[in-house]
Amino acid sequence: MKLTFRTKFILANMVVVLLTMMFLAIFVIQGLMYYNFDNTQEQLIAKGRETQFYVNQEIRALDSAGGNVSAYLGNALALSEDLSRINNTRVLLYDLEGFLIADSANLEAPEDLQQLEEVQIALELDTGKSVSVYKRADRRSSIYYAMPLFVGAEKLGAALLIQPMDYLDDLITQIVLLFSIASIVGFIIVFLVSHLLSVSIFKPIRKLVETTKELAAGDFDQQLVYDADDEIGNLTKNFNTMSQQIKDKLSQIENEKQKMTSIISSIGDGVIALDLDNKAFIINDSAREILSLYDDSKGLSSLFDKEDLADVIDQVVREQKDLSREIEYNNKHLHVYCNLIQSEKKTIGILLVVRDITKIVELENQQRLFISSVSHELRTPLTTIIGYSDLLQRRGVDNPDLLMKSLQTIHAEGQRLLRLVSDLLDLANYENTQFQMIFSALDLNALLEDVIGQMQIKSGRYNIDIVYNSTELPIIKGDRDRLKQVMINILDNAIKYSQTGDIIRVLATKEKDSILVSVRDFGPGIPGEQVQHIFDAFYRVDEDRSREYGGSGLGLAIVKDIVERHGGDVQVESKMGEGTMILFRLPA
Numbered sequence: 001m002k003l004t005f006r007t008k009f010i011l012a013n014m015v016v017v018l019l020t021m022m023f024l025a026i027f028v029i030q031g032l033m034y035y036n037f038d039n040t041q042e043q044l045i046a047k048g049r050e051t052q053f054y055v056n057q058e059i060r061a062l063d064s065a066g067g068n069v070s071a072y073l074g075n076a077l078a079l080s081e082d083l084s085r086i087n088n089t090r091v092l093l094y095d096l097e098g099f100l101i102a103d104s105a106n107l108e109a110p111e112d113l114q115q116l117e118e119v120q121i122a123l124e125l126d127t128g129k130s131v132s133v134y135k136r137a138d139r140r141s142s143i144y145y146a147m148p149l150f151v152g153a154e155k156l157g158a159a160l161l162i163q164p165m166d167y168l169d170d171l172i173t174q175i176v177l178l179f180s181i182a183s184i185v186g187f188i189i190v191f192l193v194s195h196l197l198s199v200s201i202f203k204p205i206r207k208l209v210e211t212t213k214e215l216a217a218g219d220f221d222q223q224l225v226y227d228a229d230d231e232i233g234n235l236t237k238n239f240n241t242m243s244q245q246i247k248d249k250l251s252q253i254e255n256e257k258q259k260m261t262s263i264i265s266s267i268g269d270g271v272i273a274l275d276l277d278n279k280a281f282i283i284n285d286s287a288r289e290i291l292s293l294y295d296d297s298k299g300l301s302s303l304f305d306k307e308d309l310a311d312v313i314d315q316v317v318r319e320q321k322d323l324s325r326e327i328e329y330n331n332k333h334l335h336v337y338c339n340l341i342q343s344e345k346k347t348i349g350i351l352l353v354v355r356d357i358t359k360i361v362e363l364e365n366q367q368r369l370f371i372s373s374v375s376h377e378l379r380t381p382l383t384t385i386i387g388y389s390d391l392l393q394r395r396g397v398d399n400p401d402l403l404m405k406s407l408q409t410i411h412a413e414g415q416r417l418l419r420l421v422s423d424l425l426d427l428a429n430y431e432n433t434q435f436q437m438i439f440s441a442l443d444l445n446a447l448l449e450d451v452i453g454q455m456q457i458k459s460g461r462y463n464i465d466i467v468y469n470s471t472e473l474p475i476i477k478g479d480r481d482r483l484k485q486v487m488i489n490i491l492d493n494a495i496k497y498s499q500t501g502d503i504i505r506v507l508a509t510k511e512k513d514s515i516l517v518s519v520r521d522f523g524p525g526i527p528g529e530q531v532q533h534i535f536d537a538f539y540r541v542d543e544d545r546s547r548e549y550g551g552s553g554l555g556l557a558i559v560k561d562i563v564e565r566h567g568g569d570v571q572v573e574s575k576m577g578e579g580t581m582i583l584f585r586l587p588a
């Protein structure tokens with residue numbers, strides 16, 4: 001339940017009265033109890049001396065033949081009754097073992113009086129010493145005064161004097177009752193006085209509360225009227241001044257906002273200013289167009305549904321520093337700059353500047369893909385030509401068959417190179433980076449043997465053997481040069497990642513409506529998390545090794561593109577330490 005300030009004021013006064021009365025009651029009761037306990041204690045000490053004197057005289061007068069202890073035990077009841085009359089209080093006598101032997105009340109003593117801790121303590125004390133204990137039993141207060149009994153230096157037992165404190169209990173009850181009545185009367189008086197005072201004190205405050213509500217709603221023309229020259233009067237004057245200043249400031253801010261809005265609207269880049277709750281308080285037309293924020297009813301919810309853009313904002317807030325990043329948003333490439341909006345070293349929001357760089361990125365990608373593709377396409381026939389030229393340099397021209405085969409291969413690859421250059425020129429003329437596939441009847445088995453024969457020249461340099469096996473393969477439709485490039489790229493990768501003395505196994509088999517070709521190496525293998533990326537453009541499993549062998553990271557990407565353009569698919573299986581197998585299927 002929500003309490004008003006007025007209610008709290010009244011309750012606070014009543015609590016003060018309650019605490020005051022409780023403190024006074026406790027103080028009075030404690031003082032009264034202390035005084036009575038101290039007075040009773042002095043009386044019991046005096047009675048104790050009389051008791052010791054009386055017992056000493058009586059035991060000596062008996063002059064019992066059995067001794068003083070025997071006389072004490074035999075006359076204990078008479079002694080207790082005499083002592084009770086003398087001291088006007090109940091007296092209990094105990095033997096040396098601490099057991100009750102006589103009670104002046106002539107009652108059957110309860111078990112709790114048969115043996116008492118204070119009696120045991122008293123039996124260990126010297127003459128003139130005693131122990132007192134305050135006890136409350138059966139709603140009655142009493143002081144138990146225990147002392148040892150001596151005849152001369154001989155200890156007889158102990159005496160217990162029980163002094164009732166009934167009068168004190170009655171007095172305390174009366175005091176509590178009086179204080180309770182006084183507290184109730186005080187509550188009533190304080191409530192009435194507080195209520196009357198609060199009406200006059202809180203009337204202007206209630207008016208102030210109502211006016212602040214209207215001020216919060218945007219009505220800054222409200223003014224308070226309070227004539228008294230006191231603290232509330234000063235508060236009223238200050239409030240009226242504040243209201244006018246706020247009105248002037250808001251008018252000034254609105255003018256500045258209009259100017260800022262005009263400037264931001266003229267900027268070509270998208271500009272969005274967010275508060276700390278991710279609500280936009282500035283967004284220009286360019287931002288709406290770039291981010292497709294045409295529906296105001298949805299607000300910016302669609303904006304933060306995009307993980308990349310939300311990550312940029314979260315990172316800036318988390319790391320408290322500017323961030324610039326390129327992201328994809330609704331099939332657009334955007335350059336996003338994000339920083340914190342700060343005022344007096346305090347963060348008040350987030351600024352996003354968004355630029356659409358889709359055309360620039362597409363152009364760069366086309367240029368990059370074109371250059372990389374040209375490099376690979378030209379490198380493939382050049383590799384073969386250089387390989388056979390190197391063979392002729394090393395073995396000479398004495399072998400006519402070898403010379404003829406080498407020249408034929410060099411000529412064939414030169415023709416292929418010429419065809420590739422012609423294709424590239426055509427691509428350049430049409431500004432098209434996609435390769436034109438030329439399908440024809442193709443003996444895949446012969447193509448594989450041809451490529452393996454060529455690549456064995458390269459693998460032979462590293463003492464790597466390429467073993468080829470196949471079943472009977474049907475004639476297929478395909479682009480010979482492109483499929484040849486597929487095998488060269490796959491084998492080239494296998495050679496790169498094989499060790500000296502390794503074997504590369506190539507297998508081609510017929511499966512229903514397709515032909516499966518697999519190339520298996522026994523190199524280091526590919527980490528599991530990288531397998532899915534090896535067909536990505538420019539991706540390299542081992543940057544250093546790829547760079548050493550001249551790889552650009554496009555080989556397998558080209559393989560995937562060519563195979564898929566033939567209506568097939570390509571897969572990879574790899575295990576660390578056991579090698580890698582590239583498989584591709586072509587329609588039969």
